[in-house]
Amino acid sequence: xxxxxxxxxxxxxxxxxxxxxxxxxxxxxxxxxxxxxxxxxxxxxxxxxxxxxxxxxxxxxxxxxxxxxxxxxxxxxxxxxxxxxxxxxxxxxxxxxxxxxxxxxxxxxxxxxxxxxxxxxxxxxxxxxxxxxxxxxxxxxxxxxxxxxxxxxxxxxxxxxxxxxxxxxxxxxxxxxxxxxxxxxxxxxxxxxxxxxxxxxxxxxxxxxxxxxxxxxxxxxxxxxxxxxxxxxxxxxxxxxxxxxxxxxxxxxxxxxxxxxxxxxxxxxxxxxxxxxxxxxxxxxxxxxxxxxxxxxxxxxxxxxxxxxxxxxxxxxxxxxxxxxxxxxxxxxxxxxxxxxxxxxxxxxxxxxxxxxxxxxxxxxxxxxxxxxxxxxxxxxxxxxxxxxxxxxxxxxxxxxxxxxxxxxxxxxxxxxxxxxxxxxxx
Ligand SMILES: NC(=O)c1ccc[n+]([C@@H]2O[C@H](COP(=O)([O-])OP(=O)(O)OC[C@H]3O[C@@H](n4cnc5c(N)ncnc54)[C@H](OP(=O)(O)O)[C@@H]3O)[C@@H](O)[C@H]2O)c1
Numbered sequence: 001x002x003x004x005x006x007x008x009x010x011x012x013x014x015x016x017x018x019x020x021x022x023x024x025x026x027x028x029x030x031x032x033x034x035x036x037x038x039x040x041x042x043x044x045x046x047x048x049x050x051x052x053x054x055x056x057x058x059x060x061x062x063x064x065x066x067x068x069x070x071x072x073x074x075x076x077x078x079x080x081x082x083x084x085x086x087x088x089x090x091x092x093x094x095x096x097x098x099x100x101x102x103x104x105x106x107x108x109x110x111x112x113x114x115x116x117x118x119x120x121x122x123x124x125x126x127x128x129x130x131x132x133x134x135x136x137x138x139x140x141x142x143x144x145x146x147x148x149x150x151x152x153x154x155x156x157x158x159x160x161x162x163x164x165x166x167x168x169x170x171x172x173x174x175x176x177x178x179x180x181x182x183x184x185x186x187x188x189x190x191x192x193x194x195x196x197x198x199x200x201x202x203x204x205x206x207x208x209x210x211x212x213x214x215x216x217x218x219x220x221x222x223x224x225x226x227x228x229x230x231x232x233x234x235x236x237x238x239x240x241x242x243x244x245x246x247x248x249x250x251x252x253x254x255x256x257x258x259x260x261x262x263x264x265x266x267x268x269x270x271x272x273x274x275x276x277x278x279x280x281x282x283x284x285x286x287x288x289x290x291x292x293x294x295x296x297x298x299x300x301x302x303x304x305x306x307x308x309x310x311x312x313x314x315x316x317x318x319x320x321x322x323x324x325x326x327x328x329x330x331x332x333x334x335x336x337x338x339x340x341x342x343x344x345x346x347x348x349x350x351x352x353x354x355x356x357x358x359x360x361x362x363x364x365x366x367x368x369x370x371x372x373x374x375x376x377x378x379x380x381x382x383x384x385x386x387x388x389x390x391x392x393x394x395x396x397x398x399x400x401x402x403x404x405x406x407x408x409x410x411x412x413x414x415x416x417x418x419x420x421x422x423x424x425x426x427x
Pocket of ligand 1: 007009011012041047076077079080103129298300301
C-alpha cells in the first residue's frame with residue numbers, strides 16, 4: 001500500500017480526493033498496489049467541504065504530513081509562494097516525492113526544487129501546473145523527447161480567453177466581460193494575475209524551460225495583459241481578418257530565447273484563433289514531428305484533478321516498482337532570454353489624429369526615419385474632427401518602433417496613440 005499526504009483541500013484538492021475515491025480500483029490496478037490518503041492539511045478544520053472526508057484525516061499541522069514516515073508522496077495543492085515552497089523543500093528533504101499544481105512555485109523556484117529532489121533521490125511532478133487538464137508536461141518529457149522544440153504558442157489562461165471571446169462575440173467592453181466572467185466563476189474576485197498576464201507567464205516559463213532545456217528566469221519574461229484591449233481594436237482586427245488572443249510565446253534561436261506573454265493579432269483562419277471561452281491550447285513545432293496542437297479545459301476541479309492524479313499514479317507506480325523516473329535537469333543551461341527591445345514583430349497601431357492635411361505625411365516620415373516600414377494603412381471616417389488612423393507594420397525591431405512612437409506622440413496633429421498590439425502572422 002502507498003500512502004499520500006495532501007496539502008490543501010480546496011478546488012483541486014477536493015477533485016483529487018474524488019478521483020482517488022471514485023477510480024480507486026482502476027488506480028490500484030495501474031499502480032500495482034492500493035493508493036490511500038493518510039492525511040490532508042487544511043487551514044480551517046471546521047470548514048464545510050464539498051467532498052465526503054473522514055474528520056480524522058484532516059489536520060492543520062503540516063508536520064503531520066511532511067514529517068510522517070508512513071507517507072511516500074506529498075501532493076501540494078495549497079497554492080501561492082509561501083508556505084508552499086518551504087513545505088515542498090522540507091518534504092523533499094524528508095525523502096518524499098512531490099506532486100504539485102503550483103505554477104508560481106515551479107516557475108520561480110523550479111531549479112532549486114529539482115536539484116533538491118535529485119540530491120534526495122525523489123521525484124517532482126507538475127502536470128497540473130500548466131493548462132489544467134491539458135497534457136503537456138509529460139508529452140514534452142516523453143512522447144516528444146526525440147524532437148528539438150523550435151517554438152511554442154499557447155493560450156494558457158482560461159479567464160482571459162473567456163473575456164476576449166465574450167468581448168468579441170457579445171461586443172462588450174473589457175469591464176463588462178470581466179464582471180460576466182466573475183459572475184460565472186471563470187475569474188477570481190482578484191483577477192490581477194490572470195488579466196495582467198502573470199499566470200500565463202508562469203506557465204510559459206515552465207514550458208520553455210522544459211522544451212529548450214534551460215532554466216528560464218520568469219523575471220526575464222516580457223508580460224503584458226489584456227486590460228487595455230478596446231472593443232474597437234477587436235472589431236478592427238476582425239475587419240482585417242484577425243482575432244485578438246492573449247498569447248504565451250516561446251521560441252528558440254541562435255541569439256537566445258524569445259519568451260513573452262502579450263495580446264496579439266492571430267490570423268482568423270489559424271487553429272489558435274478558434275480556441276474560445278475557457279479552453280486552453282498549446283501549439284508547438286518540433287523538428288521531427290512538425291506541428292502539434294492540443295486543447296482542453298485549462299482549469300477547474302476535475303480537469304486539474306485529472307492531471308494531478310495522473311502524476312500521483314505515475315510516482316506511485318515508480319515507487320512500487322522501485323524505480324525513479326530520471327529527469328536529467330542537471331544538464332539544463334542557464335536562462336538566456338532576449339530583451340523585448342531586440343525582438344522583431346509586426347504591429348497593429350491605432351492613433352487618434354486631427355482631421356487635417358499633412359498628418360499622414362508627418363507620421364510616415366517619422367516611421368521612415370526609424371526603420372519602420374508600413375504594410376497597410378486604414379483611415380476610418382468619423383463625423384467629428386478626430387479620426388482614427390490604423391497601421392499594420394512590417395516586421396520591425398521593438399526598439400525602433402518605440403523610438404518612432406515617442407516622436408509621433410509629440411506631433412501636434414496626433415491626439416493620442418490608442419493601441420499598440422503585436423501581430424503574429426507566422427505562427
Ligand atoms: N483551481 C484551478 O482550477 C486550478 C487549475 C490549475 C492549477 N491550480 C493550482 O492548484 C493549486 C490549488 O488551487 P485551488 O484552486 O485548489 O486553491 P483553493 O481552492 O484556494 O484551495 C487551497 C486549499 O489549501 C488550504 N490552504 C491554503 N493555505 C494553507 C496553509 N497555509 N496551511 C494549510 N492549508 C492551507 C486551504 O485550506 P481551507 O480550505 O481550510 O481554507 C484550501 O483547502 C494552486 O497552486 C493553483 O494555482 C488550480
